[in-house]
Amino acid sequence: MADRLSDRSDALSDLVSAIARDTGRTPPAPGDGSDTHQQWLLAWLSACSQLRAELDEQMAEAARSAARAGASYGELGAAVGTSRQAARKRWPDLPVPARRLLTVLERARSARRASQERREPMLSNVDARSVAVGVSARDWREAVEAGGRLLRDAEAVEERYIDAMLRTVEELGPYAVIAPGVTIPHARPEDGAKKVGLSLIVLSEPVAFGSAENDPVDLVFAFATADPNDHIGLIQALADFLEDRSNLHALRQARTAAEAREVIQRSDDERGDS
Amino acid sequence: MLKIFAVCGMGLGTSVILKSRLKEALDSHGVEYSLDVTDASTANGQEADLIFTSDELASKIRNENAKTVIISNFTNRAEIREKTDAALAELNG
Numbered sequence A: 001m002a003d004r005l006s007d008r009s010d011a012l013s014d015l016v017s018a019i020a021r022d023t024g025r026t027p028p029a030p031g032d033g034s035d036t037h038q039q040w041l042l043a044w045l046s047a048c049s050q051l052r053a054e055l056d057e058q059m060a061e062a063a064r065s066a067a068r069a070g071a072s073y074g075e076l077g078a079a080v081g082t083s084r085q086a087a088r089k090r091w092p093d094l095p096v097p098a099r100r101l102l103t104v105l106e107r108a109r110s111a112r113r114a115s116q117e118r119r120e121p122m123l124s125n126v127d128a129r130s131v132a133v134g135v136s137a138r139d140w141r142e143a144v145e146a147g148g149r150l151l152r153d154a155e156a157v158e159e160r161y162i163d164a165m166l167r168t169v170e171e172l173g174p175y176a177v178i179a180p181g182v183t184i185p186h187a188r189p190e191d192g193a194k195k196v197g198l199s200l201i202v203l204s205e206p207v208a209f210g211s212a213e214n215d216p217v218d219l220v221f222a223f224a225t226a227d228p229n230d231h232i233g234l235i236q237a238l239a240d241f242l243e244d245r246s247n248l249h250a251l252r253q254a255r256t257a258a259e260a261r262e263v264i265q266r267s268d269d270e271r272g273d274s
Numbered sequence B: 001m002l003k004i005f006a007v008c009g010m011g012l013g014t015s016v017i018l019k020s021r022l023k024e025a026l027d028s029h030g031v032e033y034s035l036d037v038t039d040a041s042t043a044n045g046q047e048a049d050l051i052f053t054s055d056e057l058a059s060k061i062r063n064e065n066a067k068t069v070i071i072s073n074f075t076n077r078a079e080i081r082e083k084t085d086a087a088l089a090e091l092n093g
Helices: A002-007 A009-022 A034-068 A073-079 A084-090 A101-114 A140-153 A159-172 A232-243 A246-254 A255-274 B014-027 B041-043 B077-092
Strands: A131-136 A177-179 A195-205 A217-224 B002-007 B031-039 B052-056 B067-069
Touching: A002 A159, A009 A034, A073 A084, A084 A255, A084 B014, A084 B077, A131 A140, A131 A255, A140 A195, A140 A217, A177 A232, A195 A246, A217 A232, A217 A246, A232 A246, A232 A255, A232 B014, A232 B041, A246 A255, B002 B014, B002 B041, B014 B052, B014 B077, B031 B041, B052 B077, B067 B077
Parallel strands: A131 A195, B002 B031, B002 B052, B052 B067
Antiparallel strands: A195 A217
């Protein structure tokens, strides 16, 4: 590739020269003073810069077209010799294939239709507002309430769903503490769930739920689903995410909600690329 | 045919995770089984060989025929696989 490119460097020089001439400058003739020479070199530099800006635009357009045709950020990054993350940073919001969770409802519905057993990466479709870090809670009750309020704010549940989540813990105990430091509080669809929702609270100080094996808890993933099947793909994706201890560590290190979301996004990307 | 129950609170969260991971562990043994997600009282009233559940719900299991297996970390495939292996070995032995 590089060799073929250097073969064409003459053509590229001709192009730069033509752009430089458009500025009204001309290459210095023998006998011209150093001033003329300098003006031409600056015109050349300016032409290179304009060409680069034009190429950047063409790259962005090409990336968008490739994404529309099904390319992932990983493939876009590889094409320009950078990482997936760098490609994402360079061209945010490309229409890459919809295998992430920003539209959890459509994904969940189609996942249900396709296969309830198939796991799909969907965690990062969690509503951006539904993540909070550094939340202080005095006890498990406040922790569950905080998670429930985010679901309510995302309009995934009615207010009464939060009370139902608390009742569930009271009645069934801390069984929803599914791994060391991690709980997935929820209630039933008929307790006021409006759609599939998932929120994440990272507590500033862990609280006890009464779990013999997994206390204390500082990661609270509250969820809801209006249909007892719609959330299956989401929960399985969540379980896989939680199985990787480096993800838990990264969430606990996150200083902002955006950083916590980034951890989830990264995990989704890796699933998507694999 | 082994009859297996995964006992959970509401059949929405823990059970969804447990069912898919148990399925993986059981399939690797090539045994014939049925695997259903239920609550404790349903599992207590039925014939069963194995009941998987959490520490918190284990006290609600009253099924004398079945062996109860307690899972503490539901996300951990290794734990679920090891405990499944051990339970199946015990049933066969």
